[in-house]
Amino acid sequence: MTSIAYLGPAGTNAETVALAYASWLTQIGQEAQLCPYPSIAQAIKATAQKETDLAVVPVENSIEGSVAMTLDTIWQLDGLQIQQALVLSISHALLSRAASLGEIKTVSSHPQALAQCQDWLQKHLPAARLIPANSTTEVLKHLDADRTLGSISSPRAAQLYNLPILADSIGDYPDNCTRFWVVGLQPSPGGTHTSLAFSVPANAPGALVEPLQVFASRGINLSRIESRPTKRSLGDYLFFLDLEADARQEDIRLAIEELTTHTETIKIFGSYEILNIR
Amino acid sequence: MTSIAYLGPAGTNAETVALAYASWLTQIGQEAQLCPYPSIAQAIKATAQKETDLAVVPVENSIEGSVAMTLDTIWQLDGLQIQQALVLSISHALLSRAASLGEIKTVSSHPQALAQCQDWLQKHLPAARLIPANSTTEVLKHLDADRTLGSISSPRAAQLYNLPILADSIGDYPDNCTRFWVVGLQPSPGGTHTSLAFSVPANAPGALVEPLQVFASRGINLSRIESRPTKRSLGDYLFFLDLEADARQEDIRLAIEELTTHTETIKIFGSYEILNIR
Numbered sequence: 001m002t003s004i005a006y007l008g009p010a011g012t013n014a015e016t017v018a019l020a021y022a023s024w025l026t027q028i029g030q031e032a033q034l035c036p037y038p039s040i041a042q043a044i045k046a047t048a049q050k051e052t053d054l055a056v057v058p059v060e061n062s063i064e065g066s067v068a069m070t071l072d073t074i075w076q077l078d079g080l081q082i083q084q085a086l087v088l089s090i091s092h093a094l095l096s097r098a099a100s101l102g103e104i105k106t107v108s109s110h111p112q113a114l115a116q117c118q119d120w121l122q123k124h125l126p127a128a129r130l131i132p133a134n135s136t137t138e139v140l141k142h143l144d145a146d147r148t149l150g151s152i153s154s155p156r157a158a159q160l161y162n163l164p165i166l167a168d169s170i171g172d173y174p175d176n177c178t179r180f181w182v183v184g185l186q187p188s189p190g191g192t193h194t195s196l197a198f199s200v201p202a203n204a205p206g207a208l209v210e211p212l213q214v215f216a217s218r219g220i221n222l223s224r225i226e227s228r229p230t231k232r233s234l235g236d237y238l239f240f241l242d243l244e245a246d247a248r249q250e251d252i253r254l255a256i257e258e259l260t261t262h263t264e265t266i267k268i269f270g271s272y273e274i275l276n277i278r
Numbered sequence: 279m280t281s282i283a284y285l286g287p288a289g290t291n292a293e294t295v296a297l298a299y300a301s302w303l304t305q306i307g308q309e310a311q312l313c314p315y316p317s318i319a320q321a322i323k324a325t326a327q328k329e330t331d332l333a334v335v336p337v338e339n340s341i342e343g344s345v346a347m348t349l350d351t352i353w354q355l356d357g358l359q360i361q362q363a364l365v366l367s368i369s370h371a372l373l374s375r376a377a378s379l380g381e382i383k384t385v386s387s388h389p390q391a392l393a394q395c396q397d398w399l400q401k402h403l404p405a406a407r408l409i410p411a412n413s414t415t416e417v418l419k420h421l422d423a424d425r426t427l428g429s430i431s432s433p434r435a436a437q438l439y440n441l442p443i444l445a446d447s448i449g450d451y452p453d454n455c456t457r458f459w460v461v462g463l464q465p466s467p468g469g470t471h472t473s474l475a476f477s478v479p480a481n482a483p484g485a486l487v488e489p490l491q492v493f494a495s496r497g498i499n500l501s502r503i504e505s506r507p508t509k510r511s512l513g514d515y516l517f518f519l520d521l522e523a524d525a526r527q528e529d530i531r532l533a534i535e536e537l538t539t540h541t542e543t544i545k546i547f548g549s550y551e552i553l554n555i556r
Contacts (some may be wrong), residue, residue, distance in 0.1 A: 062512040133411040209494040234340040
């Protein structure tokens with residue numbers, strides 16, 4: 001039985017992705033069990049401490065950008081390897097027991113969901129109070145008791161909690177996707193993409209040209225670069241890179257070896273495939 | 279009278295910085311007036327639409343990283359120039375009417391404040407519910423009515439709202455600073471730092487080496503590089519750079535001119551000085 005940690009409760013986008021991954025595991029003959037956690041950091045820590053076998057966590061959204069908690073936690077803990085990347089199309093709906101939009105006084109959801117619907121909210125509910133919540137499903141249990149309350153959640157959550165959709169497709173950007181990583185302590189399987197992160201000795205951004213040249217000079221494409229603070233002092237950064245290559249190839253192995261001469265600390269999170277799910 | 283927009287209500291860190299800037303304006307003979315707004319985006323838009331003369335907004339925290347809403351809003355609006363950067367030391371305290379930590383059942387504050395105190399909370403209040411709020415001061419008005427509630431806010435807010443500090447210096451990292459920008463429609467005054475942002479034609483991160491080489495080959499140091507999604511599709515980025523140089527210098531002007539041959543859209547936010555405030 002493979003146990004999979006994710007940010008719960010039921011109905012979150014992370015659960016949708018964890019379910020898709022679990023059903024794929026079942027198809028290849030491995031039974032899987034989902035384990036909800038109250039935060040992304042706790043889901044990742046559960047896997048690092050062998051409470052669960054895997055964690056499914058969001059890395060990056062096409063609108064809001066990186067998920068800082070995921071990157072920071074994976075950097076801090078040792079031994080986690082990426083098994084798979086999964087890309088989910090995100091659809092936002094307004095769930096409520098109100099008879100019409102005019103009755104809504106408050107909208108509450110995860111801050112990223114509120115941010116991704118801000119134009120729609122400003123146009124259709126300009127007077128509504130916006131209240132942040134810990135997840136896109138946390139507020140749903142209060143909708144029955146308060147008809148002036150709406151929550152932004154997925155059409156799947158509406159089904160799961162048996163709640164009406166008052167307005168569908170309310171996101172401000174049509175191409176809204178979130179990329180998730182499946183992480184575990186076993187070696188990564190290999191695949192089209194490799195992820196790594198490193199810090200540089202001092203004056204980090206000035207010293208970023210050399211690490212990037214290591215890959216550019218070999219024609220290895222970077223599909224992403226992201227800076228995160230080291231938390232030591234303002235202006236001191238880590239860099240997360242995604243390479244469009246498999247680290248088991250000889251030229252990539254050599255590039256990474258050369259890279260380590262320009263870095264302070266480096267962590268290789270392994271090579272993996274990317275799958276789209278709906 | 280110079281009007282200054284910021285994320286309110288009274289007692290936020292943005293207000294502390296706006297007050298410091300206003301008192302500096304007073305010293306040079308300009309009267310200033312503070313105008314609180316309910317979100318960072320609204321504070322910046324007020325200035326772009328000439329409702330206010332200036333906006334004081336957070337750009338980056340030494341622990342949590344970039345403030346996405348600030349970068350995205352400044353990129354979307356036209357004509358905003360940076361007048362000044364201000365760095366504030368952040369101090370977190372637990373404010374509550376509880377007689378001791380044992381009485382606290384819920385802690386509510388801005389998500390960044392909760393995130394920056396997560397180790398302390400896990401150690402001292404492992405059973406407390408953590409509830410996100412829109413600012414570090416929003417919850418303070420509920421503390422009188424509910425003695426089991428605590429909020430993470432600044433020692434200054436404790437004074438302002440006449441509330442007791444139950445625990446001081448509860449942040450997980452000692453060197454916690456936030457950098458703010460003062461933006462307005464007038465030309466920037468010049469100074470030690472220059473900020474700009476650009477998108478690249480396609481396959482952005484692979485094409486980042488050339489723009490960085492423009493500065494590296496001239497010995498111009500970058501103090502920061504940050505990627506943000508363009509919101510068009512996953513994997514399509516903007517880059518924000520801070521240069522340690524004044525754009526009015528001839529070599530910097532030439533570097534920026536060369537840079538434009540490698541970029542799709544580019545915006546120069548001007549040159550300015552950095553000041554530390556406490």
